[in-house]
Amino acid sequence: MKLNLDIQPLSSWVNVTNEPLIISGPCSAETEEQLLSTAHLLKATGKVSVLRAGIWKPRTRPGEFEGIGSIGLEWLKRAKEETGLPTAVEVATAKHVEEALAAGVDILWVGARTTANPFSVQEIADALRGHDVPVLVKNPVNPDLSLWIGALERINNAGIKKIGAIHRGFSSFEKSSFRNEPMWELAIQLKTHCPELPIINDPSHICGNRELIPYIAQKALDLDMQGLMIESHIDPSVAWTDAKQQVTPAALAELVERFSIRQPESKNEAFADKLADLRKQIDKIDDLVIQKLGERMAIVEKIGEFKRDNNVTILQVHRWDEIMKRRGAFASALKLDPNFTEKFLELIHSESIRKQTLIMNKDKTAATIVEVAPPVQI
Numbered sequence: 001m002k003l004n005l006d007i008q009p010l011s012s013w014v015n016v017t018n019e020p021l022i023i024s025g026p027c028s029a030e031t032e033e034q035l036l037s038t039a040h041l042l043k044a045t046g047k048v049s050v051l052r053a054g055i056w057k058p059r060t061r062p063g064e065f066e067g068i069g070s071i072g073l074e075w076l077k078r079a080k081e082e083t084g085l086p087t088a089v090e091v092a093t094a095k096h097v098e099e100a101l102a103a104g105v106d107i108l109w110v111g112a113r114t115t116a117n118p119f120s121v122q123e124i125a126d127a128l129r130g131h132d133v134p135v136l137v138k139n140p141v142n143p144d145l146s147l148w149i150g151a152l153e154r155i156n157n158a159g160i161k162k163i164g165a166i167h168r169g170f171s172s173f174e175k176s177s178f179r180n181e182p183m184w185e186l187a188i189q190l191k192t193h194c195p196e197l198p199i200i201n202d203p204s205h206i207c208g209n210r211e212l213i214p215y216i217a218q219k220a221l222d223l224d225m226q227g228l229m230i231e232s233h234i235d236p237s238v239a240w241t242d243a244k245q246q247v248t249p250a251a252l253a254e255l256v257e258r259f260s261i262r263q264p265e266s267k268n269e270a271f272a273d274k275l276a277d278l279r280k281q282i283d284k285i286d287d288l289v290i291q292k293l294g295e296r297m298a299i300v301e302k303i304g305e306f307k308r309d310n311n312v313t314i315l316q317v318h319r320w321d322e323i324m325k326r327r328g329a330f331a332s333a334l335k336l337d338p339n340f341t342e343k344f345l346e347l348i349h350s351e352s353i354r355k356q357t358l359i360m361n362k363d364k365t366a367a368t369i370v371e372v373a374p375p376v377q378i
């Protein structure tokens, strides 16, 4: 799938003081004093290009702090006047868009819960029509790339060319050390579909705690993401929302200082030659792997026909269990990650099952069952 968005490059709509682009500020604007003092400290670090603050907060349960509301726009205006930092807020309705634009907010972002709802995204897109304001679209809460792409398309179709995506991770039922699973492969797929789309990582929402932020932020930069949105607060311990994931402006500066900034390419000729040579080796190996997988699947199909003719079930748990153990041991002896091996083998097994299911049901009307293999996480 190719995603054809009409995009203006990030550098044409935001003045990045330092690489990478850092958007920072409180999760929620709480008081004028909290917002202004945080903004001044952020500006003083020299590392921040945009000031963010949530003023309308979509909360999971009622009764929690739902944002300070429109008054926060006045505080943002003042913060911008005093620090010179452009401002960014989350919008979830047409009214939010109108108010934010009237107050001179420089960048709008669509939150994860909103991206998941095409009606809301369309309402926002319609309100944006005729305006020339940059809009960032967070990934939907659920790991659905099409919803993310659909939201970007709706905004772009409304004439917004200064557009980017924010990768803030995905809700998961499973317990994990992250608040939202990064599922990097979805961001990588988005980048593959539309290489010119800037992607900004939001380690605060992925991690849900300060401690993990450096690791996720560095990984995002190593995956060639163009910027980071990191929540900061003058005193995170008393923050009204998301206290655990906010950092002080000083901690933010230290974090940014420690990043290793790598370029997508190197101009060094010796490097280019060596890389080309190594890639040739990889090409040969990949061809062999694919060839062997093709041969394996041909045998799987033969087994399928054999099972069909002898009325034997497709799934053979003991055989599969034995394969997992033996291949697993071989793979770990070759220093392959057990998690990777397990997922790789499971993917092969589900494809075997799918192929044999088609063979078994060949003459039945249900022959149209085309189950696809589950997505692999990295």
Ligand SMILES: C=C(O[C@@H]1C=C(C(=O)O)C=C[C@H]1O)C(=O)O
Pocket (backbone or CB within 6 Å): 300, 303, 314, 315, 316, 317, 319, 320, 323, 348, 349, 352, 353, 356
């Ligand atoms: C190919 C077979 O069918 C299934 C697929 C397997 C595989 O891909 O290796 C193993 C066991 C079965 O669940 C088989 O029975 O050997």
